[in-house]
Amino acid sequence: xxxxxxxxxxxxxxxxxxxxxxxxxxxxxxxxxxxxxxxxxxxxxxxxxxxxxxxxxxxxxxxxxxxxxxxxxxxxxxxxxxxxxxxxxxxxxxxxxxxxxxxxxxxxxxxxxxxxxxxxxxxxxxxxxxxxxxxxxxxxxxxxxxxxxxxxxxxxxxxxxxxxxxxxxxxxxxxxxxxxxxxxxxxxxxxxxxxxxxxxxxxxxxxxxxxxx
Amino acid sequence: xxxxxxxxxxxxxxxxxxxxxxxxxxxxxxxxxxxxxxxxxxxxxxxxxxxxxxxxxxxxxxxxxxxxxxxxxxxxxxxxxxxxxxxxxxxxxxxxxxxxxxxxxxxxxxxxxxxxxxxxxxxxxxxxxxxxxxxxxxxxxxxxxxxxxxxxxxxxxxxxxxxxxxxxxxxxxxxxxxxxxxxxxxxxxxxxxxxxxxxxxxxxxxxxxxxxxxxxxxxxxxxxxxxxxxxxxxxxxxxxxxxxxxxxxxxxxxxxxxxxxxxxxxxxxxxxxxxxxxxxxxxxxxxxxxxxxxxxxxxxxxxxxxxxxxxxxxxxxxxxxx
Numbered sequence: 001x002x003x004x005x006x007x008x009x010x011x012x013x014x015x016x017x018x019x020x021x022x023x024x025x026x027x028x029x030x031x032x033x034x035x036x037x038x039x040x041x042x043x044x045x046x047x048x049x050x051x052x053x054x055x056x057x058x059x060x061x062x063x064x065x066x067x068x069x070x071x072x073x074x075x076x077x078x079x080x081x082x083x084x085x086x087x088x089x090x091x092x093x094x095x096x097x098x099x100x101x102x103x104x105x106x107x108x109x110x111x112x113x114x115x116x117x118x119x120x121x122x123x124x125x126x127x128x129x130x131x132x133x134x135x136x137x138x139x140x141x142x143x144x145x146x147x148x149x150x151x152x153x154x155x156x157x158x159x160x161x162x163x164x165x166x167x168x169x170x171x172x173x174x175x176x177x178x179x180x181x182x183x184x185x186x187x188x189x190x191x192x193x194x195x196x197x198x199x200x201x202x203x204x205x206x207x208x209x210x211x212x213x
Numbered sequence: 214x215x216x217x218x219x220x221x222x223x224x225x226x227x228x229x230x231x232x233x234x235x236x237x238x239x240x241x242x243x244x245x246x247x248x249x250x251x252x253x254x255x256x257x258x259x260x261x262x263x264x265x266x267x268x269x270x271x272x273x274x275x276x277x278x279x280x281x282x283x284x285x286x287x288x289x290x291x292x293x294x295x296x297x298x299x300x301x302x303x304x305x306x307x308x309x310x311x312x313x314x315x316x317x318x319x320x321x322x323x324x325x326x327x328x329x330x331x332x333x334x335x336x337x338x339x340x341x342x343x344x345x346x347x348x349x350x351x352x353x354x355x356x357x358x359x360x361x362x363x364x365x366x367x368x369x370x371x372x373x374x375x376x377x378x379x380x381x382x383x384x385x386x387x388x389x390x391x392x393x394x395x396x397x398x399x400x401x402x403x404x405x406x407x408x409x410x411x412x413x414x415x416x417x418x419x420x421x422x423x424x425x426x427x428x429x430x431x432x433x434x435x436x437x438x439x440x441x442x443x444x445x446x447x448x449x450x451x452x453x454x455x456x457x458x459x460x461x462x463x464x465x466x467x468x469x470x471x472x473x474x475x476x477x478x479x480x481x482x483x484x485x486x487x488x489x490x491x492x493x494x495x496x497x498x499x500x501x502x503x504x505x506x507x508x509x510x511x512x513x514x515x516x517x518x519x520x521x522x523x524x525x526x527x528x529x530x531x532x533x534x535x
Contacts, residue, residue: 113265114301115302117373118313118317118363119288129302
């Protein structure tokens with residue numbers, strides 16, 4: 001323990017910098033996924049002919065390991081922040097898209113019909129009825145995706161994206177165990193805090209009736 | 214109030230139209246029951262009135278206005294709509310559900326609150342108790358009541374109901390039918406109700422339109438329909454007990470004579486119907502029932518023979534019981 005604290009004192013600002021890079025990477029990728037996942041999900045929901053291929057392709061992403069996704073970005077986008085965000089976003093997208101699609105399609109068609117019959121415009125049906133009813137599942141998807149992205153962002157270091165992975169990678173390379181441990185503990189804590197924060201958000205938004213992912 | 218003028222609907226890929234050049238008129242304040250076997254086009258017809266389904270051809274008039282080209286969203290806000298499963302919004306309170314259309318119309322908060330309380334009371338639900346509750350905590354019958362309250366909230370002159378009591382058990386359904394029919398008559402609403410239950414059609418409808426294969430086979434008062442079914446389908450639909458059903462349309466008071474019934478004859482109030490009277494007589498082995506006035510005294514009688522003559526008589530009888 002003392003060794004770890006000594007290491008942090010000896011490298012002022014390093015933990016803060018890598019942690020902040022890590023959060024920026026993960027946050028940007030997650031924000032992009034929420035926007036893309038919701039938009040795609042809304043666009044294909046209720047259109048089986050479009051939903052099939054889109055969800056199928058995005059779901060296939062699930063099978064690609066995160067490290068492979070990151071390395072595959074190299075020839076296309078090179079190294080640094082942007083390719084890391086793109087790879088992480090691709091990695092986190094399936095959970096949000098699939099849950100959004102399932103959530104939207106799970107809304108009772110009778111409720112939608114009643115809403116239309118009362119004189120809600122299509123946009124109002126979506127925002128006032130369908131999205132609120134699908135919200136528990138959508139939030140569950142976002143929670144899964146957030147944790148996946150925060151964990152996978154550790155690997156961004158391999159294509160120069162920075163983040164807490166730097167500590168782990170450097171610690172391994174230099175056999176600097178305090179550095180390695182600090183990196184690992186920080187990543188684990190971050191993933192845990194992310195999970196708890198989104199679980200809380202989910203509970204607040206759905207009045208305690210959180211749906212399982 | 215509602216007029217369909219040669220309205221047809223041909224769904225893409227269907228070999229024949231679901232609704233085939235229908236003409237139908239529902240005068241203001243009347244209830245028209247659309248009835249027929251499944252697939253006859255009754256629900257499609259209903260949904261073309263508020264344009265949840267667009268007619269392929271023909272015109273639909275609501276309140277004298279041709280709504281075929283109107284903005285469907287605006288049109289629907291002026292037409293109450295109740296469906297079988299009610300379709301209450303599960304994420305909103307009962308009060309919020311009832312407030313749906315007034316909110317869309319931009320009413321003030323105070324006016325909406327007052328209106329919601331008024332509507333819940335109208336359908337027999339205590340606003341203080343039920344207003345804040347979620348639909349999931351209500352019984353099937355209570356949900357139907359909320360559905361009716363929601364449909365009436367913005368005081369639309371026209372109400373469309375699609376099997377509104379299909380999802381509740383028979384005892385509750387019976388009471389709901391009577392209560393809702395009374396409310397709609399009192400408010401003078403023009404109503405189109407889709408049902409597959411001939412008893413519901415007789416109970417709720419001022420007129421009944423029997424449909425088959427996208428056509429209206431017979432459009433008549435319940436009395437005429439039971440007395441003179443036009444063809445085999447209508448006869449089958451109204452059932453072999455149509456003479457009995459017809460008796461249920463007439464009150465005892467309408468047929469009573471001043472002749473006194475024997476002292477041991479069964480007694481019934483004047484607003485009981487003839488079907489009930491017949492059943493009571495058969496059960497008691499009596500030849501007549503004594504008809505009571507409001508004070509409970511005997512005011513006259515109806516004999517078994519009089520009922521038999523009336524049932525065999527092909528003349529329409531005045532509808533005086535519900």
